Amino acid sequence: MSKPEFIDLHSHFVFGLDDGARDLDETLAMVDQAASLNIKQLLATPHATDLTDDVFSDQLLRRFRFVKSEIEKAGIPVKLSLAAELFFSKRILEWFHYPWTTFDNNLRYLLFELPLYDLPDDVGDLIFQCRLKGITPILAHPERYVYLHDKLSKLYTWFQQGCLIQINAGSVTGQFGASIQNVALNLIKGRFVHFIASDAHETERRSYKTLIEARSELRRIVDEETLDALFYANPKKALNGETIKSGEVKDDFFAPRSEQLKRWVKFIKRRLFS
C-alpha cells in the first residue's frame, strides 16, 4: 500500500508570532519534518487575539512571505498557505478585510478557537454571522475544552448551524490525557469530525509526528475512506474553497448510556436466538 498523504490545516510553524516556532531554524526544522512525513501542504495558523490590528496583520504577512521564500530556497517540497487561528471574539467579524482571516483568503473557511476554561455565551451567534457571509467556520479542537465534555449537545447545535469540527492529532493519541482522548475518539466514532490536524508547535512533543501516530491509531475504529477524508481530502477541499459534506451524526450519539446498553442487549439477543 502506498504511503498516506497528509494536508495539515492547523500548526504554528511561522516563527516569532506566537508560542510556536521560536526562530527561522526551528521553522525550517518543522517544515522539513513535515515534508519527511509526506505532509504535502501546511496551512500556517498563528494565533490572532482580539488585540489584532493593522500592525499585527502587516507583521504576520511579512513574516509569512519571508518564511515561504526561505523554505523555497531550502528546497523543502511542502506547499504553504496562510490563515490564522482566530481566538473567539465578536471582533472576528471586523477582520475579513485582512487576507489571512480565511484560508488562503478564499472567503470560504476560517479556523477559530474558544477560551480553554470558559464557555462564551455567543458562539452560535458568531457561527450564524459567518454563515450569513458565506463563510464556514471550523472549530479548533473542541475536545480540549473540558467544559464542553458534559455539554456535547452545544457542539451538536453548532454542528447543525454549519460549523465544522477539527480534532487535534495529539488528543487522539492521548497526549492531553485520557478524558480528552475519550471525547476525541467518541466524536470521531459519532461522525462529528471533519478534520484531524497536528496543531504542531515544535518538532518533539507537539509535532507533525502526532498526525502519523493518530492516523495509525484510528485505523482500529474507522475505515480507510474516512481516514483519507479526515487527513487529506477534507483539508484539501477547505483550502480550495470547495464544499465539504457533513456526515450524518450517529443516531444514538446522545442517547443515555442505559439506552445504548439496552440496544446492545437487544442486538446480542437477536444474534444469539434468531
Ligand SMILES: [Fe+2]
Ligand atoms: Fe493552535
